[in-house]
Ligand SMILES: CC(C)=CCC/C(C)=C/CC/C(C)=C/CC/C(C)=C/CC/C(C)=C/CC/C(C)=C/CC/C(C)=C/COP(=O)(O)OP(=O)(O)O
Ligand SMILES: O=P(O)(O)OC[C@@H](O)CO
């Protein structure tokens with residue numbers, strides 16, 4: 001899905017967490033480039049369908065990040081498929097994907113699938129624990145995963161995941177410098193517009209998740225901060 005490459009700011013809505021209609025409307029109409037529905041645990045078909053129906057009242061693109069095939073449903077613009085490059089278990093690198101292909105291969109539209117090469121660097125987050133990610137990585141390990149994603153596996157997305165904690169902008173910069181084709185997505189711990197702008201200086205796409213539920217007004221303010229930084233980068237003054 002080529003339009004994804006132009007996404008600079010994205011909100012990630014967790015089907016396991018409540019959001020009222022007024023906030024959902026403000027979020028969808030905020031100028032964000034897209035909404036991703038996804039989470040690590042408690043992702044049910046009911047929760048996913050509820051968010052899909054409510055987000056669809058607005059024109060913002062809506063993606064499902066698939067973490068549990070039991071919660072798969074048609075109707076999203078794109079299906080993001082995480083591959084945890086630094087998981088110690090093959091299940092999260094290829095096993096569940098193989099099972100999903102056996103089950104849905106005949107009905108799926110490959111054009112709607114986009115693989116994300118995840119590198120999870122916060123060892124305390126739920127996704128790291130679930131996937132048994134080797135998150136104790138030196139910067140050169142992360143850079144090597146980014147190169148693997150782009151140069152060997154030809155993945156369209158490299159997702160540097162700090163879920164729940166704000167990351168190291170210097171590392172995001174280092175990773176960006178070795179990527180030329182893959183889209184660099186940064187996510188984790190963004191709670192202020194300043195943090196969002198700092199990460200948007202290096203990452204192609206910045207994802208804001210938990211702040212929606214913990215600091216809503218700040219979460220909304222990240223949209224303009226990212227878009228301004230994206231404009232600065234576009235016109236050559238950002239980095
Ligand atoms: C029926 C239909 C519509 C079919 C369409 C075709 C289709 C899309 C088929 C699926 C194809 C396919 C290959 C699916 C893969 C299936 C699968 C389960 C893969 C494994 C995914 C994976 C590695 C999950 C691990 C966890 C992970 C990386 C999650 C990413 C999201 C994340 C880190 C969220 C943050 O967590 P959160 O829950 O928010 O944590 P907090 O609450 O602490 O904030
Ligand atoms: O929830 P936060 O910490 O903002 O992280 C966003 C996203 O990268 C989670 O997958």
Ligand SMILES: [Mg+2]
Nearest residue numbers: 014039209210
């Ligand atoms: Mg979350």
